[in-house]
Amino acid sequence: MSAPEVDAAVAQKYKIKRRLGMGAYGIVWKAVHRSTGEAVAVKKIFDAFRTRTDTQRTLREIACLREFGEHPNIVRLLDVISARNHVDMYLVFEAMQTDLHAVLQRGGVLQDIHCRYIVFQLLRAASFIHAANVAHRDIKPSNVLLDSSCRAKLCDFGLARSLSRSDTERRCSALSHYVATRWYRAPELLLCARRYTVAVDMWAVGCVLGEVLLGAPLFPGSTALDQMQRILSVIAPTPHLDIGAAQSELSAAVLDCVRPRRRVPLEALFPPCAPRGAVDLVRKLLVFDPRRRLTAEEALRHPYVRR
Known part of the structure; x- marks a missing residue:
């Protein structure tokens, strides 16, 4: 995996295993928390604040999942990491198969x-x-x-x-x-x-x-x-x-x-x-x-x- 694909701050905390999918807004990887061994999904949002619409989409997802994530039928948001380039955003979720x-x-x-x-x-x-x-x-x-x-x-x-x-x-x-x-x-x-x-x-x-x-x-x-x-x-x-x-x-x-x-x-x-x-x-x-x-x-x- 090329170095620019995953921010160093993310790679330091999570071991990236493989890519799960890619879309217009970003990439999702299967990963493991280096300290706990917990399986997670890491979602990279490209240029998360490029436009007002992109900013709304990013902030709404974070706000909603922080508000509703304890429900057993809503995916849990575990971590939010801002890339060092201050452009991309990483959201870490519980892993699902x-x-x-x-x-x-x-x-x-x-x-x-x-x-x-x-x-x-x-x-x-x-x-x-x-x-x-x-x-x-x-x-x-x-x-x-x-x-x-x-x-x-x-x-x-x-x-x-x-x-x-x-x-x-x-x-x-x-x-x-x-x-x-x-x-x-x-x-x-x-x-x-x-x-x-x-x-x-x-x-x-x-x-x-x-x-x-x-x-x-x-x-x-x-x-x-x-x-x-x-x-x-x-x-x-x-x-x-x-x-x-x-x-x-x-x-x-x-x-x-x-x-x-x-x-x-x-x-x-x-x-x-x-x-x-x-x-x-x-x-x-x-x-x-x-x-x-x-x-x-x-x-x-x-x-x-x-x-």
């Missing part, structure tokens, strides 16, 4: 009891952060970490945002709609809603559960418009309610533009062997009107995960 995306890619690994348990834990994490009126805004399979005991932990809080009541009531600033990976993005985000709620996370959870059942993404749209078209081909909106809920001036025009000629029942997307309870939970999470979606607390009482 894989993520839900990787497991789904292998295919045929998860049995129904595993699916129930993973979704239950994801709902517990969502319920915990939603109680503080914080939306994760990027729930997807690759952000659900797993270990060999099927413990699940929600990670990557870089897009998380507090949706405080004062903001909601005063409408003092429009929330960004360009959040969440497109395939898991709720309709109100696709419709460029100026305001939205933690219900955007519940839509994403529904998409994740649907992907677990199907073995492939439910709505793999190539553009935002294509994404909406795919959603509307399965899920019928109630226009007046939905436009009001989305609070977007573009809503009516977009819905008219992409309204499908024929709608396929949601149940038809899944194989006949898919548990009815799981499909029912997906149906109650993938509701076009965010005010009618199950909350995390309500979803935890659903028969599919209640046990």
Whole structure:
């Protein structure tokens, strides 16, 4: 490993084993704490404070994980190290063996009891952060970490945002709609809603559960418009309610533009062997009107995960 890749302050404290992944924002390595022998994951954030957006993303992740990290279904942040170049930032997390995306890619690994348990834990994490009126805004399979005991932990809080009541009531600033990976993005985000709620996370959870059942993404749209078209081909909106809920001036025009000629029942997307309870939970999470979606607390009482 080249010297510039890992800061000396990090290498002095942690022994880097191998690279786990790399993305637009940084690199993640498997490592070991030199003093304790504890296995960890080291995430390097490139140029963490280059722009205001990058700074927000970095600080939100640190703040959220310090606030919520003691929850058993949220990844623990163990250490924060600023690089000597005062540009990069290193976040050290507890080690997990894989993520839900990787497991789904292998295919045929998860049995129904595993699916129930993973979704239950994801709902517990969502319920915990939603109680503080914080939306994760990027729930997807690759952000659900797993270990060999099927413990699940929600990670990557870089897009998380507090949706405080004062903001909601005063409408003092429009929330960004360009959040969440497109395939898991709720309709109100696709419709460029100026305001939205933690219900955007519940839509994403529904998409994740649907992907677990199907073995492939439910709505793999190539553009935002294509994404909406795919959603509307399965899920019928109630226009007046939905436009009001989305609070977007573009809503009516977009819905008219992409309204499908024929709608396929949601149940038809899944194989006949898919548990009815799981499909029912997906149906109650993938509701076009965010005010009618199950909350995390309500979803935890659903028969599919209640046990």
